[in-house]
Amino acid sequence: MFKELPKSRPFFVLLITFFSFQLFLAGQQSSSDSYFIRFDSEESKIVHVEANLTLEDDTLRMSDYGPMPERWPDYVKNLEVRDDEGQVRAVEKKEAKWIIANAEPGAYIQLSYDLHIDHEEINWPGGIDGVAFVRTWGIMLSGRSLFVVNGSDKEDIKVQVELPDAYQFSAPWNGVAGIPNTFVVKNHLQLQESLLFAGTHKEIIMPRGDFKLKFVLGGEEILAKEKEYVDTAEKVLDYYIQLMGGNPLPTPGNNLSTAMVIINQSESTDGEVIGNHLSMFINPKGDMQNQMIGWFMFAHEFYHLWNGKTLRFQDSETDWFKEGVTSYYTLKALNQVGMVNEEVSKMIMNNLFYQRYVNDSAYGKLAPAKAASGFDKDNHWGLVYGGGFFAGVCMDMQIRKNTENKTSLDDVMRKLYLDFGGKDALIDQNTLIRYANKQGNTNFKTFIETYIEGTAAMPLQEYFPHAGMQVNLAEEQLQLSHIPEKTELQHQIWEGFLGKN
Numbered sequence: 001m002f003k004e005l006p007k008s009r010p011f012f013v014l015l016i017t018f019f020s021f022q023l024f025l026a027g028q029q030s031s032s033d034s035y036f037i038r039f040d041s042e043e044s045k046i047v048h049v050e051a052n053l054t055l056e057d058d059t060l061r062m063s064d065y066g067p068m069p070e071r072w073p074d075y076v077k078n079l080e081v082r083d084d085e086g087q088v089r090a091v092e093k094k095e096a097k098w099i100i101a102n103a104e105p106g107a108y109i110q111l112s113y114d115l116h117i118d119h120e121e122i123n124w125p126g127g128i129d130g131v132a133f134v135r136t137w138g139i140m141l142s143g144r145s146l147f148v149v150n151g152s153d154k155e156d157i158k159v160q161v162e163l164p165d166a167y168q169f170s171a172p173w174n175g176v177a178g179i180p181n182t183f184v185v186k187n188h189l190q191l192q193e194s195l196l197f198a199g200t201h202k203e204i205i206m207p208r209g210d211f212k213l214k215f216v217l218g219g220e221e222i223l224a225k226e227k228e229y230v231d232t233a234e235k236v237l238d239y240y241i242q243l244m245g246g247n248p249l250p251t252p253g254n255n256l257s258t259a260m261v262i263i264n265q266s267e268s269t270d271g272e273v274i275g276n277h278l279s280m281f282i283n284p285k286g287d288m289q290n291q292m293i294g295w296f297m298f299a300h301e302f303y304h305l306w307n308g309k310t311l312r313f314q315d316s317e318t319d320w321f322k323e324g325v326t327s328y329y330t331l332k333a334l335n336q337v338g339m340v341n342e343e344v345s346k347m348i349m350n351n352l353f354y355q356r357y358v359n360d361s362a363y364g365k366l367a368p369a370k371a372a373s374g375f376d377k378d379n380h381w382g383l384v385y386g387g388g389f390f391a392g393v394c395m396d397m398q399i400r401k402n403t404e405n406k407t408s409l410d411d412v413m414r415k416l417y418l419d420f421g422g423k424d425a426l427i428d429q430n431t432l433i434r435y436a437n438k439q440g441n442t443n444f445k446t447f448i449e450t451y452i453e454g455t456a457a458m459p460l461q462e463y464f465p466h467a468g469m470q471v472n473l474a475e476e477q478l479q480l481s482h483i484p485e486k487t488e489l490q491h492q493i494w495e496g497f498l499g500k501n
């Protein structure tokens, strides 16, 4: 089936692998597509791919996703198509696709190509972290950069990986029992919206019932801090599971059983999300602020598995909740795992959220609910993330005050999880107001109309005092200080703000 025999492995190992994959394929009744990917230690910048495909149409294409999807095919070389008799078929490259001459739907083809991992030679919007790169300890590929596919209805796609001896392979897919490095992938989306790592990295699996976090660490200095990184990630994971009352829940037809987080050593800190997965660069020797940004990014993106993927929203009017409230819980999580303390929390709140909120170019002119539509989300980060963060804080404080800290925004999250988690139904603004009202024995309608659907400045001076905090906004800085003699309730509300209860 595969034309070339890999050179780097003992023949018997190859034979076993080869026949077990053949048996595995034969055992499948359907004519599912299959891919064979070969990594080579001699030529780490070239990955060889062979695929057996049943044609749905005459077009071979790559992912439509990514910062510049039209670039994916530029790195595919020596693409060749053979028919079921082994004859080479003419293929014409047209824009970012390949058209097979005289292709007939239902026909079987063998496709082969080399992927040249030279992506880093040019600039990519958002950085190389979500694209593809080679390091001395291994190769990171996004499924977007690797897979050439045909059709759209393919299911249970088989993938087998051949590696140099010292290498291992990490992917977020379900493995096939008994056959190493062999996977069945549900559809094209999960094939291409994935992150893969082949190398001498370390893979740590954190299982939590039907969900697992696959943690991939690459680079000597990152590995030196393995325990610290794993401990922090486990604690963040457990904080969120406890907060929400359960694991991330997939909506029908989707998969949330595995999230993969790849952390590679780098000079700078960066991160990119693909599907349920996250590729990050962290500088293990960077200063505290650098480390903090990295962990904030991790904990923010990770919470989206619940607030964004388990709970899903009607439209961008609720992005203040999806992004801002996620950031609020990110800060709580980092407090609870001991990553930040109260002073650092105040600093993050002022420097990151308050500064960007009041300095947003449309502050006072554009409502946060309107700031996230189309391309505005990144242009108005301050209104959506900052405004949303403080809306979450105000609502949390009000619910806590009204119920003597018996309930909080945490309960709103848990109720939403129970009623909407893993279901098709989408959440809109009125649903959020309804759930918060019920929890807080109050009516947030005017609050939302004024500060989220309206353009008024968040009334921080009204709400922080619920936690016994004095607010000073002089010179556009958010300065919080404890009032001298706090009531027990104010003390509890502040602890709650930091995520304790």
Ligand SMILES: [Zn+2]
Pocket: 300, 301, 304, 322, 323, 326
């Ligand atoms: Zn986000």
